[in-house]
Amino acid sequence: KAGVTQTPRYLIKTRGQQVTLSCSPISGHRSVSWYQQTPGQGLQFLFEYFSETQRNKGNFPGRFSGRQFSNSRSEMNVSTLELGDSALYLCASSVLTGGEETQYFGPGTRLLVL
């Protein structure tokens, strides 16, 4: 099976712009989660989508939004970019099997905001 894919892998934007990141989960996985990773804050949970519905949400401002499509692919959008949004954005998909739900991560999108 193909793993989780994320596009683009690298992105440079300027303050005030918006950005959309894409994540394709492992085939058959219906849950997609997004994380922001920075050296200072570590790995922080953004949100999780399951069957096109947001199931969980972290403590991020409303500039961060996401959605999931019927094929389980997910997009994350950040509007009005700030310098502090520079980070590695990781997407993970998971499936519940036998009571265990394990997340498998994509390679991430490195976003640099100038």
Add this chain to the structure above:
Amino acid sequence: AQKITQTQPGMFVQEKEAVTLDCTYDTSDPSYGLFWYKQPSSGEMIFLIYQGSYDQQNATEGRYSLNFQKARKSANLVISASQLGDSAMYFCAMREQSGTYKYIFGTGTRLKVLA
């Protein structure tokens, strides 16, 4: 509230030796899962091993084993016969199996394997 603590920011180990990475957790949920992930410099988080709260035996996956001590709320990762390719950041994570089902991650331990 859920919490994961990794107290070792960095560790060194000699090639071919075993190393233990510490992880303690806090939760009031009786049902939870514990995970370890490896993150090389490339950035991708690689799933290593899982332990369920009701599992009686410690999980093992190849050279990785999880030393699960439920009463102490610890879930240490043991890597046997370290290899140079094991140099990476290692994250401990927990997911409660009720309530929010959120994953939370520790701050990570950077492991350097020396030749």
